[in-house]
Amino acid sequence: MRTINFIVILLVSNVCYGICKGWILHAKSLCMDLTDGISKAKNITITYTIRNHFIEPWFEHERNVTSSAGQPFIRFMEQAATDDVNYEFSSRYQSKVGYVITELGKDRPEGGSGFTSWQLTKAPSTILPIDVSRYIPEDGDHLVMDYVIPGL
Known part of the structure; x- marks a missing residue:
């Protein structure tokens, strides 16, 4: 089950990278929440x-x-x-x-x-x-x- 959740999050995250630049505020907020940890390098x-x-x-x-x-x-x-x-x-x-x-x-x-x-x-x-x-x-x-x- 964890693998499926990870794959779904990964897919949504990748889609969000492409749509975050102009979709509705809710979708943009969701994308930011999902991708926040990915974009910040240590x-x-x-x-x-x-x-x-x-x-x-x-x-x-x-x-x-x-x-x-x-x-x-x-x-x-x-x-x-x-x-x-x-x-x-x-x-x-x-x-x-x-x-x-x-x-x-x-x-x-x-x-x-x-x-x-x-x-x-x-x-x-x-x-x-x-x-x-x-x-x-x-x-x-x-x-x-x-x-x-x-x-x-």
Whole structure:
């Protein structure tokens, strides 16, 4: 019986998404009641650190960033860049590895040349083998973008 109720609610909810924009007030109210929980995504907060201890100008910046759960890390990076010029970045897409961060930070040392790059680490020391568009942060993660020479 629960399965049938769930299916009926799901069907009505999907129909409501299509009709909520102009039907009678009662139908609109019903749609809002049914879809209220669906449209509100849970937010999570991570700590995001960028650091360059490799070449001048050296820097290290850390901040908390809040965004919707289930979003890739690059969305958190975008939020941080919107809030703080120190977190601005540039990237390029490579079909074999995904998004590569080429520049990061207000002073923007360039990476991704093969000699240097930006490395994504889950603090304290877990190097993440996937790109910033594939890693899905969890609430409380501390993610670090380090300017490095790969392999050192």
